Every structure is written in C-alpha cells, then in structure tokens.
Amino acid sequence: EQVTVTHWGVLLYGAPYAVAIDKGFYKEAGLDIDGVITSAGGGTTMRNVMASSLPYGEVALSAAIAAMKQGIDLKIIHAGVRTAGEQLWVTTADSEIKSIKDLDGKKVAFTSPKSVTDMLLTMIADKHHIKMQTVAAGGIGAGLTMVEQKAVVAAPVMDPIWPKVQGKMKPVFFIKDELPNMMQSVGVTTAEYAKANGDKLRKLVQARKKAVEFVYANPEETAKIVAKRYNADEKIILASIKNLIAIKYWSDGEFEFDAMDNMVKGLQIVGEVDGKVDWSKIVDTSYLK
Amino acid sequence: MLRLLVVGGFVVALEVLCRTGVISKLVLIAPSEMAIHLFGILSSRKADADILESLTNVMLAVLLSVVGGFAIGAFIHSFPRLRRAIDPFLASYYALPFFAFYPLFIVLFGLGRGAIVAIGVLFGIVAMIISTLTAFDRIPRALVRTASAYRMGPVEAALRVKLPSAIPFLFTGFKLAIAYAFIGVIAAEFIMATSGLGYSISYAFNNFDNGTMYGLMLFVIVLVTAVNAVFHTIERRLLRRWGR
Amino acid sequence: MKRALDFVLLIVVGFVFWEAMHLAAPFALTSPVESVAKAWSMALSPVYWPHVAETAKAFAYALLLAVGGGLALGLSLGLNRTSAEVAEPIMISVYSLPKVTLYPVILLVFGLGLPAKVAFGTIHGIIPVAIFAMNAVRNLPNVHLKTGRVLRLSRWQTLTTIVVPGALPEIVSGLRIGFSVTLLGVLIGEMFASQRGVGYVLMSAIGVHDVATIMASIVLLAIVAVSASAFLLWLDHRLHHRAS
Amino acid sequence: MAVHEQAVAARGDGVQPVHVSVRGVTRVYGDPVTGIRALAPTDLSLRRGEFYSVIGPSGCGKSTLLDVLAGLSRPTTGTIEFEGRVLDGVPDGIGVVFQEDACFAWLTVSDNITFGLRRAGVDPAEIARRLDYALRLMGLVDFATSYPAQLSGGMRQRVCIARTLVMQPRMILLDEPFGALDAQTRLIMGDELLKVWRETGATVLLITHALDEAAMLSDRIGIMSARPGRIIEEVETGWPRERDSRIAAEHSFGDITTRLWSVLRDESLKSVQLGGGR
Amino acid sequence: MAVHEQAVAARGDGVQPVHVSVRGVTRVYGDPVTGIRALAPTDLSLRRGEFYSVIGPSGCGKSTLLDVLAGLSRPTTGTIEFEGRVLDGVPDGIGVVFQEDACFAWLTVSDNITFGLRRAGVDPAEIARRLDYALRLMGLVDFATSYPAQLSGGMRQRVCIARTLVMQPRMILLDEPFGALDAQTRLIMGDELLKVWRETGATVLLITHALDEAAMLSDRIGIMSARPGRIIEEVETGWPRERDSRIAAEHSFGDITTRLWSVLRDESLKSVQLGGGR
C-alpha cells in the first residue's frame, strides 16, 4: 500500500515518511507501506488521496479546506508541516535590493496564483505597507530564471532548493523573520474510511510521529535516507534539514490551532476562503493517541 | 442529424448516470447542471474578461500556427535535403515535456500574452508543418510542372497552386493545429496566467469547484465544436467540388 | 552518406542554438555538453533504470492502444462518411480540452496506477493517428477504390491492400506524431499520481529546479523519439515509392 | 479455377445467348431533376463472347455507361441484367480498365499486374506464368521492377491493361485503353486483345476514339449520341472470329469506317456546338 | 501587350530564323550511369512560326523531350537555345499542355481557362473576350461554371488546351493534347489549333500518336527512335500555311502517312520487344 504525500521527492514535507518506511516504523506497526504517491498540485493530491486504496495522506491545508468547502467529507487527523518559515525571497548576488523596503514599486514573483507564495507575498506587503507588482512565474525554477533575467527583482525559494542557489543568489527576507507560524500541511483521510479503519489510521499517525522524533534526533541519518529516497544530493539535504530543524518545521502531529488560523487568515487575504473555518467539525484529534 | 442523435443519447446517458448517483457528484456533474453553471457564469458576466482574453489568445495562436506552419512546411519542402534531415525531429518534438521549458519561454517571450500565445503556437505549428509536408508530397507532378510552366516563383507557386491543390490533405493540419493551439494556450494559462479560461479552470479544479470547472469545460467543448463544424462544412463543400 | 551528414549537421546546429540559449539564460537551461554528460551518467546509474522500465511499460500499452485504436478509428471513419460526420467533430472537441480536467474522470474509471497512465497516454495519442488516417483515406483516388470493387475484394482486403498502402504516407505522419504525444501523455500521467517513472523524475527535477536532470531526461526522450520517427520514415520510404 | 473453366466452356463461334443487357438505363449526376443528365434511356445487349465497341463524342456518357455496366454506380432508372441476374453491385467475373490512370503507385509493375491474382489466391507458379506472359505481351519486361512513377503515360496504361487481362474475366470492359499509345503499339495491343478474347471466350466492351480500331476489332459497334448519351446506331462488321489488324485491308472495312464517321460527325458537331466557330 | 506584338511581328510565311535549337541533348533519370536513359543525344531545331510534330513509340522519350524543351527539367548533357539564348529554367513566352490531366480541381472551367491571364494582369474586358472565344472553341460553353471533377476525361483535356492557348504564347508545346478526344472532335480541335497558329504566328511543337493528325497539321514531322529516344528522321510535308483537315484529301497525304508508318513500325516493334509473344 502507498500513502500520498504532496511534493514528495521535491520538498521535505515527506522526510518523516521516508524515515518511517526506511527505518521500518510502519512495519513495526504491522502496516505494509512500500511507497509514496505524489503530485505537485494541491487539488490533484487531494483527489489522489480520495482515489487511493489507502485514502490517507499529507496534503496542503488550503487544499483540504477547499475540498471541505465543496462538501467533501474529510477528516484532518494530524498536523503536518507547522510553518512556512523555510520560505524566503531572493535576489541576484549583485542586486541593490537589500531589504523588504527596497521592493516597493518593483516587480516580484510568486510561483502560481493563489498559492502559498502568493499569499505570503501579499501578507508581507500588507505588513510593511509597500506596493509591489506581483507576477506568477509558474514555478520555483521559472521564478529564479526571471530574477536572473532581471524580469523581476525577487523570487521565492525554499529548502531544499535554497542551499543549491545560495552562492548565486542572496536573500532579501525570510518568512520566519516576518510572519508567525502557518500550518502548511495536514494529514487527511476520508470520513468514510476513518469510520471503519480507526485503528489503522492511528498506527499510521503514530509511525509518523516516531519518524518525526527520529528526524529531530538524527539529522545526519535522516539526510542519508531522504537523499536516497529523493535521489538527491545528501549534503544539500542535510543543510536543509538542519535549517528546518532550527525552525521546528515538522509537527509531531499535535494540532496547533493558532498556526492553522494563521493560514486561514492568509487564505482570506488572497480570497481563497471567506468566513471562518470551524475546526471542530473537521479535525479529529482522536488518532493522536 | 445522426450526430445529434448520438450526442443526445450520450448526454442523456450521462445525465441518468449522474442523477442516479452512479457517478459521484465529486467526479462528474450532470450535463444539465453543467449547462446551468455555464449559464450562470455567462449571465453573471464575471467570466467575460477571461473568456475574451483566452479566445483572443487561442485565435492568435491558431492563426500563427496555421499560417506559420504552412509557410515553414512549404519552405522545408522545397529543400529536399533539409527536409530529409529535419523530418525525424519534427514529430519527436511532441514527445518533449514542453512544460519543462517554461522558464525558457519566459526568457524568450517575456511574461503575459506573448508567452501564452507563443506556447499555443509552439504546440500547434508542428502538426501543421508535418501535415503540409505530407500534403505537398501528394500534389500531382503535372500541377507542379504547370506552375513552373507559368514561371511562378516559389512563393507564388506555393500559394496559387500547391496550397489549393494540397488543401484536402491540409485539413489534417488545420484540425490538429486548432486542437493543439487550444491545449497549448489553456495549459499555459493554467500555469502562468492570473486570468483567462485556463486559469479559471485550473482554479476551479484545485478548489473542487466542479460546477465552475465543468461549466467552463462545456463552454470550451461547445466553442471547439462550433469552430470545427465551420471547418467541417468548408471541407465538405470543397471536397464535393473536388469530386471526392 | 550525404543524408547522415545532413542529419549530423542539423544536430550540430541544434546544439549551437542550445548553447546560445544556455548562455542567454544559464538558469533556465544547462549547456548541451553538461546535459549530455548528465544524460550519460544517468543512463549508467542503476537508480534511473527502474524509472525508465516503469515508463516504458505504460508507454508500450498506451502506444499499442493509441496506434491500434487510432488506425481502426481513422480508417473506418475515412471509409464511412456518415460515421465520420458524427464522430469527427466530437473527437476533436474532446481532444482540445485541457487533459488535466479529465483527470477526475480518469481517476474514477481507472483509479491510481498503471491503467490511469496508460489511459492518459492513449487519449493523447489516439486522435492524431486517427485524424491523419481518416483524411488520407477520404482523399484516396476514387479509381483505386473502384479497382478494388471490380476485383471484388473483401472489406478487409480492400483495407489492407489498397486503403492502407495508399494512405501510408499520412498514416506514418500520424504515427510519428502519435508516438511522441503518447509518450508525452504517459509522462503527464506520471506527474499526476506517481511514485516511479520518468515523469516522476522530471516532476521532482522541475520542483527542485534541477535543470541538469531535466535537460538530461529531455535528451534521452529526444533520442527515443527521434529514433522512432526516423524508423517510421525509413519504413515509409521503403514501402511507398514516390515519383523521383 | 472456376473462371477459367467457364471461360473455356464459352469458346466456339456462332450466336451466343445474351451476356449482359441494359434496358432503359439513365444516369443523372447530382440532383435527379436539376443535375447533369449523362445517359438518356439507353438500351444495349451484348451476346456472350461478343466483341462490342462503343464510340461517341467526347463527354457523351461513355464512361458513365461503363460505370453502370460494371455495377460501380447504380443507374438512376432502368435495369441491367448480367448473366441472367439483375445487377446489384459489381458481379463476379468482370474486369475493367479505367480511363484514368489506376496504377498503384506503391507497387512495382509486376506487383501491380499480379495484384488481383494474389488477392484471389491463385497458385504462385500460375501467377508467375501469367505475369511473364503479360510482361512480354505489353513490352514491359525491362520494367518489371520499376514503379509507376518511373513509367511514361503509355506504359502505365499498359500496366493497367495487363492487370485486368491476367485475371481472365468473363467480361472485359475497357475505357479508351489505348488512348496514350502510338499507332503501331496500338495495333499490336489490339491484336493481342483479339487473341486473348478468342482464347478465353470473354465478352469485350471497348470504348474507343479511334474509328479504325473499332472497325477492325469489333463484331458490333455502337455509336452514342451527344450528351445525354444513348446508343443511336449499331453497325455489324461481320468479321470472322479469327482475325487481326490485317482485316483493315478488306474491302468492307472502308465502308464501315465511313459509316461510323458520318454518324459520329453529326453528333460531335452537336456536342461541341460550334455555333459560329467554324 | 508585348507578347501579342511580337507574335504579330512574326507573322508571314517563308523560312524563318531558328526559334529553338536542341543540340546533343540527353536525359537520364536517376543515377547518370545506371539510371534510365530516356533521351539519346538528340538534335532538333524549330524555325520560328513552324508547326512541328513528334511521333514515336510509347515510352521512347517524347514527354521527356518536351520537358527539357520547356526548361522544366535540365538535360543531362547538351544544350538548348531558345530565341538565341541558352535555356535556363522556363523562358517567357512558352505555353505547355501536359500529357497528364493538369486542370486545377479547385477552379471552375472558366477560372481554369483565365488563370494565366488574370495572373498576368490582362484587362478584364480582354479576358472576358478571350474566355468567351475559348469556351466556344472548345465546346465548353455549357460547362463554364462546372468544376473539373464534373467533366469527362476529354472535356478536362480541352480545358487544359484552352488554358494554354488563351495566353497566346510564342511557342506552344502540346503533349498528346487530343489523346482523349473522339475522332471528329479531334479534327475540329486540330483545325482550331491551326487557326490559332496562323493568327498568332506561334511556333508549335505537337507530340501525337495519330499519324494522320501529324501528317495533316504539320510543316515537318520528327520521328523518334525507341528508347533512348532521338529524332531519327524528319519528314517535310510542304503544305501551304493556309490549310485545314481537308488537306487529307491531297494526293501526297497518303505518301506522308505511309512514310511515317513504315519508320514508326520498326521502332515500335523494337520498343515492345515482342520476342516470342507474336
């Protein structure tokens, strides 16, 4: 069976899952998880979760909320990545842009419309009372290319891409310095599945929790495992993992409702969500124990 | 007439499947609902700008693909050596995941309409080139020689003799170029644009807003069908004249 | 000999162009040398082959379906005017839809995994094959079909001995495009829901902005597609003798 | 082989039963009322084993007549009976040489000629024998492995004739088969056609423009009117079955061509409608 | 109009200077060594305003000769001079009727005929006049708005002839233009061609299969050998410039056709190589 994890192989949401599979935490719990299904789109990942024979996975909180708003009966059963603090905006090494204030009136890229980067950029502008011309680049790579081509003055980047471009680009600002924690991803399942398979879900959540603890305790070994699973450069992964540990990137599963509310607030700013989200209806904390 | 029946039957079958819940509402909504949503979208006029923008992009892309593809195809065809060398590359082009090149497209075409139309053209033009090459192979030798006997230059011969003579075969290229230009533009809007039909569809897709998504899809289907129907009529009229 | 030379020359020109692009936008493209070197190392690495095998398997099924289905569809529609009138505009309209929007439906019918990928590849590839074949058959000289009728050939005989050979150049063009687009379709399928495959490798590479891997994958894809296209062209030249 | 046996059975001279009969056939292209009337009510019967030629002004409906006779298109009104049965589609045992170039561009000369035989599953040795004979007959031995695109117009025409004759059909319809051949080659081909006709006992319908050819080869000649065409006159030559082009030296040959000529002239003039031109 | 004036200037009888001369021309299809040799070293000169016919066995290289004469394909060796200049590409003032059907399927009969005139920017009134004349000449008045697919083979051929003649070229090359016409129409067309020839003073090269046609229409007739073709004999008819088909009644007409016939027969037999066939 496979779990579904958004941006697997790309971003480090998946590190605990890599560890859980590799270190046999799932097997210990009597689960037969041998792989991860992934995709890069929030909506697509959500649909994959629902279509999978094991309808459980880690998806963007915004995607989970959107799905629920459309009447899909989902349960959020654990917290995933508890902050967007790993993101930063960069500019070319020789650029005159030094701080957020310098971005005023300039063209700045985000990845795609209504994405987390779009939202963060808007919140930054609000906070500093500056006006930027924001443009959708289509992706991280495209954004960096635009910066390089001077089409924009800054673009978003994050771990584990950041260590790779660190020599060629310099940071303008880090989100972790500017904004409070915002819950990026959560573990979800369908209500229907939850009803019949409470035990199994509990084991899945527990295995992940164990893996998260392992990540914090053994960054080197984690980097090795992730680098193998992601087929990436171990040094870069290790650098990123250290960065992420510093900002306490992965949640062990416990819900932090303020971080979730922060995310909803952001989504409201970009018009993704209107009105409040009633967590009590969709969050089920019973699997955490 | 038969077409209407077949399509009608299909629509009714879908309607029944959806209404009875055999197909979940989360996957596909009933055609009648699509129509209602589409009507809602159109009458609220909130998608007008998106639609207009996408249509302009698509039209530009189709026009450039068809005209450019024909011109390039005609050019390549008149140099057999070039043609032989380039032929295997032409079709292979479609295997390349063009979305990997978005950063490059941005470099080349900048942001906004330019890049989006360019992607539509890049997608549509090659089908037209290939179709032009094969169509030109079909021109009877006597006609090519007639053009020479009239002392036509390469451009005039291509336009006055080769183009009309090859038209029945060029329709293959037209049809594919239309489809590909559509796909290219909409896909580009999916990823890069902050407005347009493609963007609206992708937004609805990501937000599980099936009503809007299928409503807009219905719009695209109706539109493409209308365009194709026009071409189909022209084609039939021409072919009848040709005696085929 | 001259042909091989032209071919190599064209590749060189391509590489020079690529290098120029690379110099203009080093972030969007790695240099050709770097990419080929990376492709070479990837081809040698044991990590890459399971991905290739995974993609190849899905592609093989998809190609079989796209080619078989496309030819069956195209040939029968070409021979039967009424059904062509019904099916053709529908076919093209559906084809023009952004394929992503069909994803929920594909998920519903095929679920996650191999069948979905195959379906994605097939829906991409089947239409070009069908349209090329259909138009070619429709434009077959009447006197050829009359000859078949006078010899009282069965439908199947007419198809295999007159219609297919007569339409071969177009069929080959359709297959060339179909091959490439099917491959693309499988890759896109792998990007939607994947755990292995070249599409997955590509998606991760795009995600982490690993341009070397992207370009190397593209080089490898291009080699496959160009070889297939060249083979089909060779076959066409062998089987269909044209005026010199 | 059924075709061959039946053909052999049909040999011998004397008046034969009717092989094909055309009664009141018309053919309109396009709309039945406003379309182009190509055939006026036409009557015609061919006797089994007869050599019949049709002449007529250009555009009068000769090819159209051949089409309906072969069952390739349905007459607008009227019926055709072939071997005692009302024609519905192309019957068995018919061979047609079309006016247009019908060579398959993708096959060599040999493969073009043996195309029908291979489809019919004829024994390879027999195919080789007939091919060899046909290549010689048509003077195409040197071009057996050439493709049609490498042939001259006249040579392509000969390929099409060969492709039909090797099938040994019971009825052979030929639409200006010698149109692109020079005078001498035309004579030779005519004689060869007579030989095949005699040997297989086939019924032959030949559409031709050359009056001397019609006069030389045929048992009977039908002259068609200007469009809408119908047979307005039939001329019996009375030649013996054993004959060849030398028959042109006969006394009555001149009479026949003169007769054909006088009828055809009026119809052609009507057809070209040379109001003030001449 | 330059073309027309020059044509008028060239009128009048008597021996004219050379219009086109072919010297040692050969043409090989495909590889120069192993390919098909279509023309042996061929020499030919046409005088300005001359009516010259070419006859020869099928596949001997007549169409090939026409191709190189028109500048449509380059001779493998040898040179061609047209109006004093070495030919390189299709020269101005030439009109060609091809052996194959070269009608534009997408144009009506009228538009086909006026195609070249409209291109050349001829005055519309003049176009209308010439079109009207050509339609009458060719007996296509009823079919002015038809498309080629609605015509018979012979009618399409006439469209192509008309399309070339209306341009009033200084040199007209015709490749079996009457191949698909019936005997009477062919006569009429021949006479019309003579008339156009006399009126415009054009040089005419006519490739034909009909010996009587060649004998009737031409000033001189060239007979080609079997492939690889070359002119092996030229026959001068000595007809006056003012003539029509009634010249066939002349005493010397028979002599000419007999002469043509005897030379052609040998070449055709060589060409068809009827080893054991006959």
Ligand SMILES: Nc1ncnc2c1ncn2[C@@H]1O[C@H](COP(=O)(O)OP(=O)(O)OP(=O)(O)O)[C@@H](O)[C@H]1O
């Ligand atoms: N497909 C068609 N559509 C409309 N009209 C047609 C079609 N085919 C033939 N005709 C018309 O029918 C008439 C007879 O044509 P047909 O080809 O039978 O003449 P034909 O006697 O064979 O002439 P030719 O000797 O020139 O070959 C012509 O006037 C032609 O215009």
Ligand SMILES: Nc1ncnc2c1ncn2[C@@H]1O[C@H](COP(=O)(O)OP(=O)(O)OP(=O)(O)O)[C@@H](O)[C@H]1O
């Ligand atoms: N494109 C070609 N490729 C190769 N060989 C060719 C080609 N065209 C003609 N030939 C050969 O050249 C020779 C002469 O052909 P051409 O067409 O000139 O003959 P022709 O005298 O016009 O014959 P016909 O009277 O049958 O039209 C033929 O033997 C033919 O096989």
Ligand SMILES: [Mg+2]
């Ligand atoms: Mg005819």
Ligand SMILES: [Mg+2]
């Ligand atoms: Mg010829």
